Amino acid sequence: MHKFLKYLGVAACALLAGLVLARTSTHAASKESHFVKEDQQVTENTYYITAKQAQQFKEQNPNAVVLAVAYGKVPGFSKGHIPGAVQMSTNDVESQAAKWNLLDASQLRKNFLKKGVTADTPLIVYSPDISAASRVAFAAYYLGVKNIKIIDGGQQAWKKAGLPLEKKSVQPKKQTDFGSNTVAHPEAYIKTPADLLKAEKKNPDLKLVSTRSWKEYIGDISGYSYIKETGEPKGSIYGRVSKSSSDVAYLTNADGTIKDPKAELAYWAKKGITPDQEVVFYCGTGWRACVPFFLAKEEGFKNVQLYDGGWYQWNMEHKKDPKKYPVQKGEPGTKNFKVETTVSAER
Incomplete structure (x- = not known):
């Protein structure tokens, strides 16, 4: 009988803890708010988009380039990434020698061309760090890439949306002409x-x-x-x-x-x-x-x-x-x- 009562006590505590946790989780979730919404109108002046909108953007723009960004190599890239993505390091847009400022425009163009990006390339950028993604996106904007999108929440949001990942390595389709030798912004x-x-x-x-x-x-x-x-x-x-x-x-x-x-x-x-x-x-x-x-x-x-x-x-x-x-x-x-x-x- 003692063991049975003890079991009931443990079970009751576990149930109470579960209810508290569920309430806390619900309360925490209710505190979340979102700038990027699924029903937003996506134009060339929209920069942050949802994962599903990024998927649609890819489908509507077969020549779109997807850049997975990090300082150095993207963590876990070989274990799964957004289909078609190629890696780009933030070191491709800035350097310690440049006092961590953007590289000069000619070098930026060369580095983006190596990744297949020109001024007219629809561009999607994502990263585990929204600051890193936005940094590379800013470099592209400064140069003159006309249609830039940043995935809100990165690959985690992509997975949460139920979208597929791939493990195979994709070689970028290098370009030779950026489209302009003048900085756009x-x-x-x-x-x-x-x-x-x-x-x-x-x-x-x-x-x-x-x-x-x-x-x-x-x-x-x-x-x-x-x-x-x-x-x-x-x-x-x-x-x-x-x-x-x-x-x-x-x-x-x-x-x-x-x-x-x-x-x-x-x-x-x-x-x-x-x-x-x-x-x-x-x-x-x-x-x-x-x-x-x-x-x-x-x-x-x-x-x-x-x-x-x-x-x-x-x-x-x-x-x-x-x-x-x-x-x-x-x-x-x-x-x-x-x-x-x-x-x-x-x-």
Whole structure:
């Protein structure tokens, strides 16, 4: 009898735990919201699409190229990937030698041509990391690829949609003519700190938006193993995009899909970051800032740009000329806020 009662007690506890877990899971799922929807109208100005929309896009565009993106090799690519996908490393669009900025346009063209991409190629990009996918997509946009799509949620979303994967390796159909030797969107790209100063001089109302984490923004941490110094370019606005240097967590759900940005857009508006303003996003070296770049474009921001040099390059210039490239630390409007126009030994 004792064993039987003990069994009933364990069973009851298990049932209660299951109910609590189910309720918690349902509550968590109810908190999820989505920017990308199955019923959205997909045009050339739509960048983030669902997995099913990507499948339809492939069917409607037999010459489409699918790029699976990561820093280096794509994890698990040989065990299964989206049919027809070829790998592209973020090192094909940026390099340490270039201070992690985009490579020069001629080299970018060569690297995209090797993957079969021209200005007229319908392009699908996906990655385990939405920032990596958006980084490569931005390079393609900058050059002039006219129809770019990024799969919201990457391969995980593809599998969740019940779409097939393949294991066979696909060789890219290399191209020789990109279609243009002129960069299509120079207006979207601010490369160096000097270029940023020119843009700010031209428009003093420019909104320079940091997509870095709060601790990075106030100067508690740099966020990078290879950057010792902390801070932000003077005048930057906290954009509430990242929780660490490796995510854009305020913009995404747990599964990596993009949240409904209503709350973020409202937060931005309070900071003066609105569609009618000239808005420049940046982070440490360019990855994270590419996500809100495309999000803002889809939300009707007419003059949105990427400052690619980010904190990494601004810090380099500050150490050479701190008066020209001042650094801010702390939360603006508080007693802890300060602007450094000399190189601090504490940095």
